[in-house]
Amino acid sequence: MEITEIKFRRFPAQGRLRALVSVTFDGVFAVHDIKVIAGDDHLFLAMPARRAQDGRYHDIVHPVGPLVRQQLERQVLAEYRRLTAPHAV
Numbered sequence: 001m002e003i004t005e006i007k008f009r010r011f012p013a014q015g016r017l018r019a020l021v022s023v024t025f026d027g028v029f030a031v032h033d034i035k036v037i038a039g040d041d042h043l044f045l046a047m048p049a050r051r052a053q054d055g056r057y058h059d060i061v062h063p064v065g066p067l068v069r070q071q072l073e074r075q076v077l078a079e080y081r082r083l084t085a086p087h088a089v
Helices: 066-084
Strands: 003-010 017-025 029-038 043-046 049-051 057-059
Touching (some): 003 066, 017 066, 029 066
Antiparallel strands (some): 003 017, 017 029, 029 043, 049 057
C-alpha cells in the first residue's frame, strides 16, 4: 500500500500532542486521528485507540509489522517537520 495523502490538523505545542493526522492509502482507504506525540527525545505516532471498560487503551487500527510502521512514521513525521519548519507558511 502506498500513502497517497497526509492531512494535518495541528495543535499548539501544549502538552505532548503536536497534531492529529489523517492518512489515505492508495487513494481509497483513510485512517483518521493518528496522533503526533512529542516523546522525551523524539516525535512518534500513536494509532487511533478506544478506551476499554478497564481504562486501558487498545489500538483500533495499526500497521502490521515494523516495516510498515517505520514507513508510516517516516513519511508522516517528515511532512510534519516540513509543515512546521520556521520557513513554512
